[in-house]
Amino acid sequence: MGRSEVRAERRRSALERFERATELPLLVLALIFIPLLVLPLAFDLPEAVDSTFVALDWFIWAVFVFEYVVRFVLTDAKARFVWRNVPDLIVIVVPFLRPLRIARSARALRLLRLGRLVALLAIVNREARRLLVRHGLHWALLTIGVIVLAAAALITVVEEREPGASIRNFGDGIWWAVTTITTVGYGDTYPVSDAGRGIAAAVMLAGITLFGFLTANLATFMLERSGHAQESGASGSAAIEAKLDELLERMSRIESDLARR
Numbered sequence: 001m002g003r004s005e006v007r008a009e010r011r012r013s014a015l016e017r018f019e020r021a022t023e024l025p026l027l028v029l030a031l032i033f034i035p036l037l038v039l040p041l042a043f044d045l046p047e048a049v050d051s052t053f054v055a056l057d058w059f060i061w062a063v064f065v066f067e068y069v070v071r072f073v074l075t076d077a078k079a080r081f082v083w084r085n086v087p088d089l090i091v092i093v094v095p096f097l098r099p100l101r102i103a104r105s106a107r108a109l110r111l112l113r114l115g116r117l118v119a120l121l122a123i124v125n126r127e128a129r130r131l132l133v134r135h136g137l138h139w140a141l142l143t144i145g146v147i148v149l150a151a152a153a154l155i156t157v158v159e160e161r162e163p164g165a166s167i168r169n170f171g172d173g174i175w176w177a178v179t180t181i182t183t184v185g186y187g188d189t190y191p192v193s194d195a196g197r198g199i200a201a202a203v204m205l206a207g208i209t210l211f212g213f214l215t216a217n218l219a220t221f222m223l224e225r226s227g228h229a230q231e232s233g234a235s236g237s238a239a240i241e242a243k244l245d246e247l248l249e250r251m252s253r254i255e256s257d258l259a260r261r
């Protein structure tokens with residue numbers, strides 16, 4: 001393997017580690033960013049609140065810029081990277097358009113803000129999908145969604161004509177299925193028939209199993225992040241020790257040369 005290939009492999013490895021380390025913080029910041037854009041569009045905020053929003057906006061923007069620049073520097077295919085990360089580029093570039101004449105009207109500013117909002121939603125979707133797929137959680141969430149819809153339909157068919165039924169339509173069935181599969185159980189909707197109770201028992205067992213799976217995977221994810229941090233610290237300490245050993249060896253050689261002279 002040539003020197004250029006080694007450098008390319010190191011950059012790819014560094015890019016992968018950086019993306020793993022930033023995927024969750026980036027998702028959280030993107031979720032925080034959304035209300036910072038939506039609330040000023042929907043309400044007239046007090047000046048103090050608006051100033052706070054602007055400060056948070058610029059802080060999160062700076063984090064996005066840093067993350068984008070690092071990934072751009074580490075990637076080999078620059079043009080492909082830019083094309084595949086257009087939402088990130090929109091979030092970064094739009095603030096620079098504010099001082100321009102075309103963006104001085106209130107309508108243009110609202111359009112720019114909406115553009116950033118759409119780009120942020122795309123980033124949230126991308127980061128959430130990447131995070132879920134990497135840890136196999138997308139299948140669990142899909143299964144939960146299917147069970148909720150199926151259970152809501154079944155319980156509605158079974159219960160809607162029962163005397164004293166609290167589940168009278170599909171909306172009630174959805175609410176009951178969500179509260180049952182999450183084991184919350186508010187008690188405002190509940191099955192009164194034997195068939196309905198059987199469906200409820202199956203949904204509860206499925207909910208306990210699936211949410212146990214999600215909890216276990218979340219714990220594994222947190223342990224993996226902790227393990228990566230410890231490995232990075234250990235590799236950094238090993239590198240420092242190697243440098244110190246090399247320095248001591250060089251000093252010993254210098255002392256030996258001086259003693260011979």
